Amino acid sequence: MSEDKGFSSGAIGLAFLIGGLLGASVAMLLAPTSGKESRVKIKGLADEALEKGKHFVESRKEILEKAVTAGREAMEKENAALPVFF
Template sequence: MSGNNGASAGSVALAFLSGILLGAATAFLLAPQSGRESREGLLRAARRAGDDFKDFSEKATHTWEDVVEKSRDFMSEASSVVQDAVDAGKEAMRPLRNSSRDEPNTPL
């Protein structure tokens, strides 16, 4: 069974937008204002919500780019470490291979 407890970016965005819409609808229905004032307030709230969502989206994009860049750096470093280990292993085995070539084969 998969233990995925994290929320996906899509579900977070959907929850965010749902909250905005629910809050705006509640404010619209319960506000003691004229229709024109309510519409203007709703437009202001929608613009603010759009700006907030744009900021959230930009931050998420920058965070994702940072994660990708750090992952690439890590993989490059790990690859270098593995290559160094392989080279060291080859170098350590070289004398053993050379000595086994110099010894005559003896039958058992």
């Protein structure tokens, strides 16, 4: 009996996003720029990552809402087809 213990595509995508952000932050900190310039760049990267994260969550939320709606509709259809014993 084999069990699939893999990671979801969302988890993998999030891991790559976080890794990319960490790598970019380290690169910015090690780059030969002034502290102020580095902080401005890091803030820009953080703002961009926040927007991408919000978009990612919103897209997954829409998919989940559609699945829940479809499940409810299927349940109602099946309940309507069952005989009533009461």
